[in-house]
Every structure is written in structure tokens, then in C-alpha cells.
Amino acid sequence: MAVHKMTDGSGRWYASFYFKDSFGTTHRKKKEGFATRREAKAFEDNFVKQHSGSCSMTFQALYEQYMQSSTARLRESTIRKKQHIFRDKILPTFGDLPVSSITPLMIHEWQTAMMQTEYSPTYLRTINNDLAAVFNFAEKYYGLDRNPCRNEPRIGKRDAKVMQFWTVDQYRQVIECVTDPELHAIYQILFWTGMRRGECLALTIEDVDFTSKTISINKTRDRRGGRDVITPPKTENSVRTVTIPDQLCAELQTYIKRLYQPARTDLLFHRSPSNVSTSLGKAAEHAGVPRIRVHDLRHSHASMLIELGFSPLLIAERLGHDSVDTTLRIYSHLYPNKQADVAAKLSALA
DSSP: OEEEEOTTSSOOEEEEEEEEOTTSOEEEEEEEEESSHHHHHHHHHHHHHHHTTOTTSBHHHHHHHHHHHHTTTSOHHHHHHHHHHIIIIIHHHHTTSBGGGOOHHHHHHHHHHHHTSOOOHHHHHHHHHHHHHHHHHHHHHSOOSOOTTTTSOOOSOSSOSOOOOOOHHHHHHHHTTOOOHHHHHHHHHHHHHOOOHHHHHTOBGGGEETTTTEEEEOOEEEEETTEEEEEOOSSGGGOEEEEOOHHHHHHHHHHHHTSSSOOTTSBSOOOOHHHHHHHHHHHHHHHTOOOOOTTHHHHHHHHHHHHTTOOHHHHHHHHTOSOHHHHHHHHGGGSHHHHHHHHHHHHHHO
């Protein structure tokens, strides 16, 4: 193991050393450009611990290993969200500490500090889960014998208490205030199909089948670094085909006819996600209807289907949920109202 000053006259340092990986194989590692000898030595020490499976590495080093492992398993958008959470909420507290030195009391105090912020209950749960995931990773792959998150209650809540959605009448009041044909078509699709915003903005002309009156959902669109990126949808079950009502079918036919020489593979819409959100809020304000998020149009669609008496299985398939359990978890509070209908119908048969 050695740390040396570079010979190019820059005054910077480099680390050059051998290390054994978790399989016992010896490798050589060299990294240049450190401002001080101390930084070069710290890199060497952390690297060796990181690749030998030692929990004496810093939490920062463990986090880097965890993210490297997660990159091939998670969507790019999920990775970016995790990076943001760790950078701002977790690494400032735990980054420089050896993993094995982090105690349940430290976790408890960090949780207390997080709970004193204005973060929503669901966001707090996400932050907490991300921290716990790193320690679970260390426990599984690095032999961490004392997981400090193991017995600490999780903070936050999995689902928000209040779910916002519009009734059909409220939606109609809002959509009457939308005069732009493109935005009008986007909101119509979102409300009458329960599609996610990214799925809607990724639609191409060939995804709409006017004969069967269906829309095929097989991709999603996101905005990254000022450019549009088309990726596979959120989950395998998100790939689906949904039926659309006659009036939506007619509106999309008219909308496409107005496009200039469209190809079947062209995007149906070109609005940015932020513009879709901002414009919906302005339309709601103009209509005198409480503002909701664009994603709440999806909740509005689900609420409408529940009120119409459709089964959780059908709703799960239409929304592209992983399972019926997901649908029931999100919308269970809307189902108790149906019990009175069941009792009334049974009484009529008695």
C-alpha cells in the first residue's frame, strides 16, 4: 500500500495499492488527482474496506456500493430520486461514520430530526426506507451483525390520509375552461382512462386503435436534463390496453386530423409534464373548483369506477397495478360506502 506525490509538478497525490476482493482474488488499484496526502490515504483505506466486505468502511462508501448494485435493478428515475434523498437527507448525518459505529440511538435521533421538518408523511416513509435499505444491504452482503434500523419503528406513512379527486361534475366544470385542443385531449385521456401522466405523454398515434376503441400503453415519457426520454413503463403490469368511451375516441380522431402530416410513430402530444400540471391548476382556478395534482386525475378515474360498481380486479388491470392488493391498499377507504349498497340489494331479495 502506498500514497505518493505526483511527478507532474501539480502538487497533487495518487494512491496505488493492491487489495483482495470478497473472493480472495488480488487486484491492483490506482487513482490520481487528490489534493492532499490525507485524501489519497482515506480513499485507499475506504476502497480496501469496501471491496473486502468490511463494515468498518464509511457509510458513504457503503452507499456507493449499494447504488452501484441498484443501478442495474431500478429505473433511472428511481435512481435519481434516491441520489437526491441520500445527498440532502442522509449522507450529511451518516456519510463520514464507519458503518459498524452507527447505533440505534443515532437512527432514532435522525428520525426525530426528520419528523420535525415539513416533509409529508409519505415522503418521510420513503426517506426512512432508503436509509434502512442500505443497512439491509450491508447485513446481507457485508456481514453487518447489528442492523441499527432493525428494531426502530419506521417514520411516516405508506399512504397519505387524504386522497384528492374530482367528481365527474367537477371535472366537467374544469375541462370546459380548457380551450387548447392538445391540453384538452391530454386531460380527457387522463380522466377517462386513469393513465399516468408519463404514459399519456409517451403515446404515439399508432397506440390509438379507433376500430376497437382502445389505447395501448407500453412506454412512459420523462423529462431529464432538458430533454425527453422514453422508457419502459413503471412495471410489467403497466403494459396494458384500455378501452375508451366514444366521445374520447371521436375527440382524438379530430385532434389527429388537425396534425400536420403525422406519421404513425409520431408522439401524440408534445407538452412538457410541468406545463400539463400548471395548465390544469389554472383551469381549476378559473372554474372555481379545488385544485388537484395531475396524478389525482388517476385517483378520480378510480373513484368513478368504484362508484359505478366495478370490481377491484378490473380496476387493477385498467390502472396497471401490480396486484389487486395494491388497488385495495390505495382505495380501500372508498369501498366501505359500497357495504350499504350490498345490504340494500340483499334486503330486496329477502
